Amino acid sequence: MKRRILVVEDSTDLRQIYAAYLEELGFDVAQAGDGMEALALAKAQTPSAVLLDIGLPRLDGFYLAELWRRDPQMREVPLIAISAFTEGDYEKRALQSGCTAALRKPCSPQEVARELNAVISSPPPR
Secondary structure, three states: OOOEEEEEOOOHHHHHHHHHHHHHOOOEEEEEOOHHHHHHHHHHOOOOEEEEEOOOOOOOHHHHHHHHHHOOOOOOOOEEEEEOOOOOOHHHHHHHHOOOEEEEOOOOHHHHHHHHHHHHHOOOOO
16 A cells, blocks of 8 residues: 655645655655645545645644644655745744654755655654
C-alpha cells in the first residue's frame, strides 16, 4: 500500500514541485491550496503524513495543526511545518501547535522527502 502524503501549500508552483517529486518516489500525493481544502481532504482519506505550509489563506498552518491534534482521526498523523517565516521562534511555535517537525523555506524536495520518511518511520507524537 502506498503512503499517502497531503501537501498543503498555497504556492501552486511549489506545491506541484513537491508533489511531483514525492510521486516519483512512490508516494500517493494529495494537494491542498488552503486550510479549508486541507481539512476536507484529510477527512476524506487520512494521510500517512502532512507537509503543512504555515502561511495559508482561510486557516493558517498553526491553527490547522491544533485542530488536527484534537481530531481522533488525525491525532497521530505526522505533520511537518514548512515556512518562510524568519521572525520569532517559528520552529518552537510549530511544535507547540502539534507539528512533528519544522522546516524553513527555501527547502528542496529532497529535504522534504527525507523529513517525511523520518517522521513516517518514527513513533507517533504523544
